[in-house]
Amino acid sequence: MSQRAQHPTRNAVVALAAAGIGVTAVFGAGASAVAAEAKAPLAMDTAAAVAAQAQAQAQAAQQAAAAKAAQAAKAKAAEAKAAKAAAVKAAAKKAAAAKKATKAAAWVKPVAGYTLTAGYNQGGAMWTNKHSGQDFAVPVGTPVKAVHGGTVVKAGPNGGGDGPAYGNAIVIKHPNGTYSQYAHLSKIGVKPGAKVKTGQLIAKSGNTGNSSGPHLHFEIRTTPNYGSSLNPATFLRAEGVVL
Numbered sequence: 001m002s003q004r005a006q007h008p009t010r011n012a013v014v015a016l017a018a019a020g021i022g023v024t025a026v027f028g029a030g031a032s033a034v035a036a037e038a039k040a041p042l043a044m045d046t047a048a049a050v051a052a053q054a055q056a057q058a059q060a061a062q063q064a065a066a067a068k069a070a071q072a073a074k075a076k077a078a079e080a081k082a083a084k085a086a087a088v089k090a091a092a093k094k095a096a097a098a099k100k101a102t103k104a105a106a107w108v109k110p111v112a113g114y115t116l117t118a119g120y121n122q123g124g125a126m127w128t129n130k131h132s133g134q135d136f137a138v139p140v141g142t143p144v145k146a147v148h149g150g151t152v153v154k155a156g157p158n159g160g161g162d163g164p165a166y167g168n169a170i171v172i173k174h175p176n177g178t179y180s181q182y183a184h185l186s187k188i189g190v191k192p193g194a195k196v197k198t199g200q201l202i203a204k205s206g207n208t209g210n211s212s213g214p215h216l217h218f219e220i221r222t223t224p225n226y227g228s229s230l231n232p233a234t235f236l237r238a239e240g241v242v243l
Contacts, residue, residue, distance in 0.1 A: 107148050107239040108199045110182060110218050114138045116243060117215060120231040126212060132229040133181070133219035134243065140186050140214045142205040146196045147236070150174040153224050155192050159183060159209065162226045166217065167209025170202055171224050178235070179224050183217035184208050 114136035118124070122131040150172045159166030166183035170190060173179050186206025196202060207214045220232040233243050 106198060107236060107241050108145060109236075109241060109243065110144055110147050110180075111136050111138050111142050111205060111216050113142070114216075120229070120233060126210065132226070133183075133217050134232045136205075136216045136218060138205050138214065138216060140204075140206050142216070143201050144182050144185065144203040144205055144216055146172055146198060146200045146202050147180050147218075147241075148172075148174045148239075149198045149200075150180075150196060152190045152192050152194045152196060152202075153179070154181075155188050155190055155194075157208075159226075165210035167211065168203075168206065169209075171221075172196060172202075173224065177222075178230075179221040179228075181217075181219040181221060183219075184211045184215060 115138075116134065117137045118126075118131050118135040120131060120134055124131070152170060153173045154160030154162070154169065154171035157168050158164050160169040160171055162169060162171075162181075166181075168185040168188055169181060169183040170185065170188060171179055171181045182203060184206055185203045185208065187204040188202075189204075190196060190202045205214065205216045211217075218232055220230045220235045222228040222230065236243060
């Protein structure tokens with residue numbers, strides 16, 4: 001009998017140990033495989049989560065950028081609108097000022113250095129009816145100017161045809177259909193039919209006709225003749241000229 005067979009108990013232990021090592025090896029390998037399989041999905045889930053988070057952050061950044069751009073565009077549009085409104089307002093103001101300046105330049109006062117005396121529609125012993133114009137007290141020889149451009153329709157003594165009370169007088173027809181009259185003149189510098197410009201010298205003031213002292217009698221009329229007068233101060237004020 002061999003030496004190995006002589007120790008059956010030891011042999012059994014050795015066999016079992018060997019078998020145990022095999023089982024352990026087998027089960028150890030299986031466990032490692034299971035662990036690896038378990039780790040693989042976890043790694044995949046983590047990567048997917050990271051990718052999803054990155055995508056979400058990218059989308060949030062894009063949305064924020066889009067919102068910021070929209071807000072900037074809205075602010076720019078509002079600024080442009082405000083600028084346009086300001087420009088329109090400034091243009092309107094400038095146009096109104098230009099219109100006012102042009103209007104004022106289109107009509108002028110008949111004399112300078114005056115004192116207003118008898119006014120329109122004033123009553124008194126000097127007139128058969130109420131006063132038909134506005135009187136400007138000025139020294140004899142003061143330059144008299146056309147208040148607006150037009151055509152001379154009357155010029156001469158006897159009120160230019162309106163009567164001796166006016167003394168030497170001139171009547172000018174204006175393009176708007178109104179007429180201006182200048183009376184009690186000492187000298188007449190234009191003739192009927194003459195074309196005159198705004199502010200042109202047409203006469204020298206005086207004290208002729210029914211006059212209580214040196215002055216210019218000035219009327220605005222709707223016709224060339226006496227009896228169609230308007231308030232000259234009110235009329236000139238509407239044209240931008242304040243007496």
